[in-house]
Amino acid sequence: MCDKHDPLAAIIAAAMPQVAGTLAPASTAPARPAEQQVLKPAITSVMAALRPQEDTHASRRRRLWELGHACHCPLVGVGFPLGVLRKLVDKVTSGEVLADDYEVHVGAVTECGSRNRLSEALQKELERRYAAVLLRFRAAKSTAQVAAMWNTAVANGDVAGAFWAGLTHPRCNAELEEQMCRDLHMVQHQAGACVRADINKFNATLADNARLTHDLSKAQQRAAALLADKSADAEKHAAQLMQQRAQAVGKDSMIDSLKAELEQLRESIPGLESRAKLAERLVQMEERERAMRNQITELKLELAKLQTAAEPAPIQEETRQLVEHVMRMPLSLSDRAVLCVGGRSGNVATYRELIEREGAQFAHHDGGLEDNANRLDASLAAADLVICQTGCISHSAYWRVKDYCKRTGKRCVFIDNPSISSLARGLGQAGAE
Incomplete structure (x- = not known):
């Protein structure tokens, strides 16, 4: 049965009635001259009908089933991945083909020899898959240009689309078709050699991959163990932090409660602030009392020495030497203001007599025992020389005097013992500096 899409079959079918009418009487004898005269116009009309079809065929691209059978096997092999080919075969057969890859390939190659559902599906897939290459080959206007584009594709290693575009090009003749099949055959051989060479590399890569996977697994196990330890430590630290x-919140709450309780106690005890001041004053009075007792003890000792002395002359001589020692001090006190901070109240008069005898102005501050501590700064500012009795002075007054003299550069004489002789020695050392 003739294919309605085959132009040659259609032409022969149209010419057959004329030939059949002429050859109606069946005969096995050779055609007579009269019969030859009848057949000649029919054959001529058939050939004339075929000539325009050949011209038309030469101006359009060939279809898959119009190619030579030798082209179908390499074209199906390089033009379709096995998965795509099997999918097309399953779609055409409306089921799942159970044959292996080789059988599917052989069956597809066989079906490409004629126009059918599978060959049309393969034709459509080739047109879609290699549309860009077909567009590029369309610019070729001669067989030489098609051959040049094919050689370029072979050199670049991209032969699948170029093979289809070159075979179906209108300017592809039999010689170029054969050359393309040869070139593709050699490319496949080279590709197979490369695949065999790559298999060894692939196997080595697989071995390396297995080793690295094993090492990675061990590293992941170690990392997981470390992560578990770190997580446990983090949880432990978080619990300790909480x-x-x-505890800090509890301490703060306790402090707040104690402060509130303290405020309540302060409010419940009338005159607490005055009591605190009185207690501080009592401590100061106790210190002053202790100093006075020490002074009384020293005076008693001096009195005992005076009573045991046979003549009063040595006492007067000692006092005279002390006064002369003060008079011989290199430190000039004339017309200067001298401030004495601290000391025994019983020795203040003697201090004043010794200082004023040198022509200086004498001022005294008890160091915060009875005098106001705020007056100490004014007294320090008015003095030219400061005498600090460290043994009979409060701590706050001592540090205030020391800090003020250090900041202003004012001379200060520090005396440990509040006796008159210690004062004289201190002034002598200050004058020698």
Whole structure:
């Protein structure tokens, strides 16, 4: 049965009635001259009908089933991945083909010899898959240009689309078709050699991959163990932190409650502030009392020495030497203001007599025992020389005097013992500096 899409079959079918009418009487004898005269116009009309079809065929691209059978096997092999080919075969057969890859390939190559559902599906897939290459080959206007584009594709290693575009090009003749099949055959051989060479590399890569996978697994196990330890430590530290925060909150709450309780106690005890001042004053009075007792003890000792002395002359001589020692001090006190901070109240008069005898102005501050501590700064500012009795002075007054003299550069004489002789020695050392 003739294919309605085959132009040659259609032409022969149209010419057959004329030939059949002429050859109606069946005969096995050779055609007579009269019969030859009848057949000649029919054959001529058939050939004339075929000539325009050949011209038309030469101006359009060939279809898959119009190619030579030798082209179908390499074209199906390089033009379709096995998965795509099997999918097309399953779609055409409306089921799942159970044959292996080789059988599917052989069956597809066989079906490409004629126009059918599978060959049309393969034709459509080739047109879609290699549309860009077909567009590029369309610019070729001669067989030489098609051959040049094919050689370029072979050199670049991209032969699948170029093979289809070159075979179906209108300017592809039999010689170029054969050359393309040869070139593709050699490319496939080279590709197979490369695949065999790559298999060894692939196997080595697989071995390396297995080793690295094993090492990675061990590293992941170690990392997981370390992560578990770190997570446990983090949880432990978080629990400790929460505990410390709770303790801190508890301490803050206790401090607040104690402060509130303290305020309540202060409010419940009338005159607490005055009592605190009185207690501080009592401590100061006790220190002053202790100093006075020490002074009384020293005076008693001096009195005992005076009573045991046979003549009063040595006492007067000692006092005279002390006065002369003060008079011989290199430190000039004339017309200067001298401030004495601290000391025994019983020795203040003697201090004043010794200082004023040198022509200086004498001022005294008890160091915060009875005098106001705020007056100490004014007294320090008015003095030219400061005498600090460290043994009979409060701590705040001592540090205030020391800091003020250090900041202003004012000379200060520090005396440990509040006796008159210690004062004289201190002034002598200050004058020698």
